[in-house]
Amino acid sequence: MNKITVKLEDIKAQTQKALVNHGASERVAESVAEAVKVAEAENNKVCGLYYLESYCNQLKSNRVDGSVMSEVKKPSNSSVYVDAKNGFAQPAFAAGFEMAVRTARENGICLFTIAHSHTCTSMGFFTSQIAKKGLLGIGATVAPACVSPPGGNKPLLGTNPISMSVPSKNNDVAFQFDQSTSAIAIGKIRMAASNGESIPEGWAVDKEGKPTTDPNKALEGSLLSSGGYKGFGFGLMAELLASALTGSLSSVNAPPLKTTEGAPHDL
Amino acid sequence: MNKITVKLEDIKAQTQKALVNHGASERVAESVAEAVKVAEAENNKVCGLYYLESYCNQLKSNRVDGSVMSEVKKPSNSSVYVDAKNGFAQPAFAAGFEMAVRTARENGICLFTIAHSHTCTSMGFFTSQIAKKGLLGIGATVAPACVSPPGGNKPLLGTNPISMSVPSKNNDVAFQFDQSTSAIAIGKIRMAASNGESIPEGWAVDKEGKPTTDPNKALEGSLLSSGGYKGFGFGLMAELLASALTGSLSSVNAPPLKTTEGAPHDL
Numbered sequence: 001m002n003k004i005t006v007k008l009e010d011i012k013a014q015t016q017k018a019l020v021n022h023g024a025s026e027r028v029a030e031s032v033a034e035a036v037k038v039a040e041a042e043n044n045k046v047c048g049l050y051y052l053e054s055y056c057n058q059l060k061s062n063r064v065d066g067s068v069m070s071e072v073k074k075p076s077n078s079s080v081y082v083d084a085k086n087g088f089a090q091p092a093f094a095a096g097f098e099m100a101v102r103t104a105r106e107n108g109i110c111l112f113t114i115a116h117s118h119t120c121t122s123m124g125f126f127t128s129q130i131a132k133k134g135l136l137g138i139g140a141t142v143a144p145a146c147v148s149p150p151g152g153n154k155p156l157l158g159t160n161p162i163s164m165s166v167p168s169k170n171n172d173v174a175f176q177f178d179q180s181t182s183a184i185a186i187g188k189i190r191m192a193a194s195n196g197e198s199i200p201e202g203w204a205v206d207k208e209g210k211p212t213t214d215p216n217k218a219l220e221g222s223l224l225s226s227g228g229y230k231g232f233g234f235g236l237m238a239e240l241l242a243s244a245l246t247g248s249l250s251s252v253n254a255p256p257l258k259t260t261e262g263a264p265h266d267l
Numbered sequence: 268m269n270k271i272t273v274k275l276e277d278i279k280a281q282t283q284k285a286l287v288n289h290g291a292s293e294r295v296a297e298s299v300a301e302a303v304k305v306a307e308a309e310n311n312k313v314c315g316l317y318y319l320e321s322y323c324n325q326l327k328s329n330r331v332d333g334s335v336m337s338e339v340k341k342p343s344n345s346s347v348y349v350d351a352k353n354g355f356a357q358p359a360f361a362a363g364f365e366m367a368v369r370t371a372r373e374n375g376i377c378l379f380t381i382a383h384s385h386t387c388t389s390m391g392f393f394t395s396q397i398a399k400k401g402l403l404g405i406g407a408t409v410a411p412a413c414v415s416p417p418g419g420n421k422p423l424l425g426t427n428p429i430s431m432s433v434p435s436k437n438n439d440v441a442f443q444f445d446q447s448t449s450a451i452a453i454g455k456i457r458m459a460a461s462n463g464e465s466i467p468e469g470w471a472v473d474k475e476g477k478p479t480t481d482p483n484k485a486l487e488g489s490l491l492s493s494g495g496y497k498g499f500g501f502g503l504m505a506e507l508l509a510s511a512l513t514g515s516l517s518s519v520n521a522p523p524l525k526t527t528e529g530a531p532h533d534l
Binding site: 075076077078079106107108109110111136138162164166175177179180181183225226227228229230231233234236237240245 | 344374375403433442448493496498501503504507
């Protein structure tokens, strides 16, 4: 396979250009393109350029509003709430970020919520920005349901990641985790299916809820939580923080992230 | 086996009496006895009467100060910090609780930390009280190190539980989880050892860090995190929130919880 090397700044510039060409404002495109660049820099392929086609398609179909201005509110002394108004999550976060940092510094802690946005792609992208301000960042989000509860066969939760970024003395990221609360990302099962490989027990169940090592049966069925009921507990924690507290859609009601047509994702 | 039935109020009264007889003040004893009663009501044997002997022994040896007054501080608008001064965790929590609830209601969120206390026993005991005030409670604590990182053989984290309690409309607990971030509680491995049973793979490693199904080798070695590296991530989250943020001991420095002699546990 031939390898080509692309500079990170070129990735950002080309991504920004593509987003603008499909209807995003310069401001919104810059914000999303930065997230794509960071994902590529961290070798996070799923959240990088791989997502760009989907972003563009959804801008084109107006499923994502590429030029909307997010609305930043302060519902209480120590909370900042951003209504993304069915736009991208990255510019919505950027809109409230400085106020959230100031609020956390002034009060010791801040509840910072983004409502009614498209997917956040990588949670760590957001919590790492918090750590770079010298603050401890913990984040959670929901995603379309694909994880069934222990013993069940009906998906109730998304992969619902939780991330944490810890600042270093010089306001960089000392330590970070960014992990789904499912046993594995669904992409790994898709890869196994296309390679004709089996998957380990504990990743998924078939549509009857029986453990399976067949990736095709897993894709018809549902994923399992990491560590069984414990991961399901953490998935519920993400669900309550990211959906119930924001008034956005819960995992069971969230439509697939990459489909082009339909109502906004409202996450 | 003969069964006897004991009323919950009798459990509380006798527990309180025993604690006072071993040196606790009435106020402190009432607070700890309530936690024992609630644990027994919830069939949480490990955190109920089973712990009382240890509490009494540690009062007797002065390892736990049974009559100290916790100091409540408000380091910032939205945080309440209680220095338990090497006393029990339950009266320290009680000392700051009303202020923490008021702070959360006024500001939207409150960071409520208890420092320099004896073990909290059950985290859910605390977060459930938060839910009964109509607030969402999330709690974490550290414990003496017994969990090694994925691929390692040196315990770095404790079982480090995280709990969440969600209020119902009528200010009761609608939903709660209270779970260690290790694959299993160490008590389950001790039980398997004394019953001559094997343990499932994934619970523990031997002292060389090799997976084991022999509970005796597991007890010489270390536990594993729930779901591998993901549970270890959540264990680190508990570690940072409960130890680094409070200035209490980290898991690697925490002495065994039930030993009678030694410096205070300082959790």
